[in-house]
Amino acid sequence: MGPLDGYLPYLLNRAGARIATAFSEEVRPLGATLQTWRVLAALHERDGRRMGDLSETTSIEVSTLTRLVDGMEKKALVARRRDAADARAVTLHATPAGRRLTQRLLPIAERYEAVSLRGFEAREAEALKVALRRLYANMDALEKPRRQRG
Amino acid sequence: MGPLDGYLPYLLNRAGARIATAFSEEVRPLGATLQTWRVLAALHERDGRRMGDLSETTSIEVSTLTRLVDGMEKKALVARRRDAADARAVTLHATPAGRRLTQRLLPIAERYEAVSLRGFEAREAEALKVALRRLYANMDALEKPRRQRG
DNA sequence: TCAATTTATTTGTAAATGCAAATAATTACA
DNA sequence: TGTAATTATTTGCATTTACAAATAAATTGA
Numbered sequence: 001m002g003p004l005d006g007y008l009p010y011l012l013n014r015a016g017a018r019i020a021t022a023f024s025e026e027v028r029p030l031g032a033t034l035q036t037w038r039v040l041a042a043l044h045e046r047d048g049r050r051m052g053d054l055s056e057t058t059s060i061e062v063s064t065l066t067r068l069v070d071g072m073e074k075k076a077l078v079a080r081r082r083d084a085a086d087a088r089a090v091t092l093h094a095t096p097a098g099r100r101l102t103q104r105l106l107p108i109a110e111r112y113e114a115v116s117l118r119g120f121e122a123r124e125a126e127a128l129k130v131a132l133r134r135l136y137a138n139m140d141a142l143e144k145p146r147r148q149r150g
Numbered sequence: 151m152g153p154l155d156g157y158l159p160y161l162l163n164r165a166g167a168r169i170a171t172a173f174s175e176e177v178r179p180l181g182a183t184l185q186t187w188r189v190l191a192a193l194h195e196r197d198g199r200r201m202g203d204l205s206e207t208t209s210i211e212v213s214t215l216t217r218l219v220d221g222m223e224k225k226a227l228v229a230r231r232r233d234a235a236d237a238r239a240v241t242l243h244a245t246p247a248g249r250r251l252t253q254r255l256l257p258i259a260e261r262y263e264a265v266s267l268r269g270f271e272a273r274e275a276e277a278l279k280v281a282l283r284r285l286y287a288n289m290d291a292l293e294k295p296r297r298q299r300g
Numbered sequence: 301t302c303a304a305t306t307t308a309t310t311t312g313t314a315a316a317t318g319c320a321a322a323t324a325a326t327t328a329c330a
Numbered sequence: 331t332g333t334a335a336t337t338a339t340t341t342g343c344a345t346t347t348a349c350a351a352a353t354a355a356a357t358t359g360a
Binding site for chain 2: 004017042057120125134
């Protein structure tokens with residue numbers, strides 16, 4: 001076990017990449033990709049999100065997301081609407097076809113959760129999730145300090 | 151906190167992506183990218199690795215790695231050598247310039263480790279790393295079963 | 301109120317990515 | 331020993347990605 005095995009970002013990337021690659025292969029026959037799943041999952045959690053919100057939630061860069069959504073719109077999985085409250089913003093909505101695809105992807109996603117956590121006690125799994133949320137939050141410290149608003 | 155916050159692959163990707171993005175920005179002024187760092191770190195751990203080994207270690211797909219290494223070779227950070235023992239294989243070696251860049255990146259990487267784990271007890275951090283190694287290993291179960299050799 | 305600034309999204313463009321096919325060398329075994 | 335199968339890497343090519351600039355709308359404050 002070399003130094004890399006003790007380096008957290010390495011372990012994080014490695015585990016994430018492996019799950020991502022396997023999941024991608026698995027959903028390809030359904031005409032889906034990992035990125036479309038991320039968008040659909042975010043809309044399943046809350047439909048009508050803005051592009052910027054989706055970008056933050058899915059960790060997909062906004063300009064990439066724009067073109068990804070273009071493709072999903074062409075496939076009629078989602079629909080863009082101009083936000084009524086703020087005409088700069090666009091909200092994204094799952095269509096019936098999008099929801100059907102989501103329903104097919106959900107059990108696959110659940111299986112990945114189960115397989116990856118195989119052998120974990122419930123409290124170990126929960127501790128891991130708590131730790132991952134802390135990691136994420138800790139990165140605030142390095143974020144480009146944005147001008148305070150308000 | 152919606153369903154996504156309880157979904158492990160989501161938490162994993164989100165934390166990994168955030169660290170990756172911040173690290174990328176930070177090393178850009180040094181003429182480095184996250185991917186070149188991954189290659190250099192793998193060679194720092196063990197020089198003279200094969201392309202396939204590097205691909206597995208860095209989670210960079212082999213054909214992508216080939217072209218990444220092309221670029222690093224042009225920048226004289228690494229050098230390819232035909233493996234003496236097996237002429238199909240290519241081994242990669244850090245050059246003096248590559249090692250100098252590695253030395254400049256190491257403290258940044260250490261800082262990312264420290265910042266991301268801020269507030270973690272030593273044993274919590276270790277438990278997290280153990281868990282991430284288990285996750286990775288658990289994915290064996292879903293791997294395309296390759297024909298047994300031997 | 302209106303000009304300047306900020307915010308949300310899209311577009312331009314070059315680089316990175318990944319699958320599949322091609323190339324090259326080794327190994328297995330008839 | 332020589333031919334088929336396997337393994338390691340690279341190349342072809344279409345897609346994805348991300349930075350920067352452009353566009354469009356809202357907000358701020360003189």
